[in-house]
Amino acid sequence: MELSERKGRILATITETYIVTGEPVGSKYLSASAGFRVSSATLRNEMAELSEMGFLEQPHTSAGRIPSQNGFRYYIDRLMGLYEPSSVDIFRIRSRMDSNEGDPQKLLASAASVLAEMTGCAAIVTTPYSAGSHIRRTDLVPLGGRNVMMVVSVSNGTLKSRICRCDNEVSYEMIDLFYKIAASAFADRAPEEITLPLVQTLAASLGDHAFEMAPLLTAFADAAREAAVTDVLTAGLSNILRHRDFEGRGASLQEFLRNRSNAVRLLRAGTDGQVRVILGSENRCRELLNASVVCAGYSAHGREAGMLGIVGPMRMDYAAVVPLVRYIAGLVGAMLDENTE
Amino acid sequence: MELSERKGRILATITETYIVTGEPVGSKYLSASAGFRVSSATLRNEMAELSEMGFLEQPHTSAGRIPSQNGFRYYIDRLMGLYEPSSVDIFRIRSRMDSNEGDPQKLLASAASVLAEMTGCAAIVTTPYSAGSHIRRTDLVPLGGRNVMMVVSVSNGTLKSRICRCDNEVSYEMIDLFYKIAASAFADRAPEEITLPLVQTLAASLGDHAFEMAPLLTAFADAAREAAVTDVLTAGLSNILRHRDFEGRGASLQEFLRNRSNAVRLLRAGTDGQVRVILGSENRCRELLNASVVCAGYSAHGREAGMLGIVGPMRMDYAAVVPLVRYIAGLVGAMLDENTE
DNA sequence: ATTAGCACTCTGTGCTTGTGAGTGCTAACC
C-alpha cells in the first residue's frame, strides 16, 4: 500500500517527533510547529485516514497519535533517511575496539559494549559459528605443579583456553605424549566431532598412560564442546531500565535477555548482510511486544560468521541506529579477518 | 546499653517479623500472634521506650514499628541466633564451585554467582591482592602466524593471559629470546614493579631485537599491570531490582555497584577473618542508606588474600546470610590453597 | 479540497470524605 506524498510526510513527522518526545503527536502541533502549510483540521482528516489504514493509533480518545507497529514498519522501509555515523563516532568506535588486538572474545565483547553505549540499548553479539571450521592447533602450557593450561585454537577465530588439573606432577613426557597422539589425532577435525566417547576410545588405546592422560583428554573434549556451541555476549542490559517505554516490564525484559538462548533467538540475519529491523510482535515473543531488534550478520573470511544486534524500545532512532549496526558488523568482520590471516 | 530480657525479645521479634513481611509490626500483632503473654498495652509501653532509646521507629504516627538502623545493629550484635547452612546448601555450593578446578578467576566468579543466587542479593568478590606476591612464570604459546598467547602466572594464584600480535611471523628465536632475557629478568618480581619504563630500558638493551620484541614486552607490562590491580567481580546485580525496599532507587544502586571502584570500597574485612555487617549509613555513602553489606575476607596460604560480600536491603535474613558468607569465604580460601599447592 | 467552529471524550489533578490501623495517655486493677 503506497501512501500519498503528504500522508508519507505526516507519518514520517509524527514518527520522528514521537521518537524524540515519547508523547503522542497532535494535529495542532503538526500545523503550528512542524512546517505543514495546512490547517490542523486538514491534518486531522489525513490522520484519521492514516489511523483507518492502521499506520497510526491513539492511546485514548483525546490524545494525539502515535505510530502503530505498521506505521513504524512503513517508516523504516520507505520513509526514513539514514544518518551515517559521524567521523567522531567512527573514531570512538575504532579506538574502543582496537585495544583488543588478537583476542576475538574481547573484540566481540567490546563490539557489544560499544553498541550498547552508543545506542543506549542492550546489545547482543554471538561468537562465530563453528560450522565448517576445524581445530587448528592445541597447545599445552605447564603452569608448575599439577596444573596445565590448554589452548585450543579453531579456524573460525575462536580460542578456548582452560586450566586443567592433573592427578600428578605434570611431566614433559606427558605433554609430549599429548602432542604426539592426541593433538595430531584431533587437529583438522571440526570441534563438534570431538565427543567424549571419541576421546575415551583414544584414551583406551593409550594403555598404561590412559589414566594419567584422562584429565587432559576430558579437558580437551570439554574445550572442543565449548568451541562448538555459539556463545552469546551481551552488554548494556541495564540500559533497558532507562527507557520509560519499558517501565514496569523493564526488569522482566532484562531477565529474558539474560537468558542466552532467548537472546540469540532474537537475532535473525538478513540474507544479504543487510541490517534487519524486527518490530514488536514480529519477534514472536511476549516479552518483546513493545521492543524492537536491530541486527546484522558479520562475516569473516568471506563467509557468514555470526550475528550482532541491539534490543531497545520500538521508539528508537532507527535513522542513526541502523547505519551504526551496519558499520560495527562490518568492522567486526574486518577485524576478525585481520586477526587470523 | 543493655536491654532487659523482655525488651530484647520484643526487639528481636519485631526485627524478625519485619525481615519476613516488610511491614511495620504493631503491638496488637505481637500480643496476639507472637506468643507474648502480656497485653498489647504493655507491649506499647515497652515499644515506646524502645523508640525513645532509638531502636525502633515509626514510618508514620499510626503505623506499627520497624527496627531503626541501631535496632538492626543491636539485633545483629546481641540478639540473633545463626542458622548454619544446611547440608543441602553445602552440597549445592560445592557442586557449583568444584566445576572450576584450577582457574582462580572462574572459581571467584562462581563464588560470586553462588552468593548472589543463595542470598538473592548482589554479590561482590575481589580477586587476590597482589601485595607480597611475585611473578612465578611467564609462558608464550605461538598460535600461528603473527599471534602469540602470553600467560603470566603470579604467586597469589592470579593468572593473566593475553593474545599479542607481533609485527612479523613469530619465530622460535624470538620466543627463545623472550624467555632468556625478559622472563628471567622479570621472574620473582612483584607485578607492580613491572612498569613500562622498566620494560623499555630492558628493550633498549636488546639492540637489534628491540623492535621485534616490543609487542611482547608491552603485552607483558600490560599483563603485569593488570595482575597488580585487584579486580572486582560482581554477580546478581539484577537481584537489587527484586527487592521492594529499593523501589525507585534500585536502578541507581545497580548503577553504583556496576562501578567497580565503588563496589570494592564497600567491602571492609574484619580484623580477624570475622564476617562484618555494615548497615545503611555506616557505609558512608548516599546510595546505600537503606542497604547493608555483609562481607568477609578470604585468605590463601595463610595470608589475607581478598574479600567477598553481598549487598542487599537492610531488611535481610542476617541469621542465614552471615553464616553463608563465612562458609563461602572459607571455601574459596581452601580451594585457592589447593589450586596452587 | 480546505478550513473554522463546536460539541464531545478522555486523562490527570486536586479536593473532600470515610475507613482502618495503630498509637499515647489515663485511670483502674492486682
Place this chain on the structure above:
DNA sequence: GGTTAGCACTCACAAGCACAGAGTGCTAAT
C-alpha cells in the same frame, strides 16, 4: 510497681467528585 482496659487522636490510603486541558470528529461554510 507492673499490668491492663478504654478512649481519643493521628495518619495513610482509597473512593468519589469536579474541573481544566488537550485533542478529536463532525458539520457547514469557503
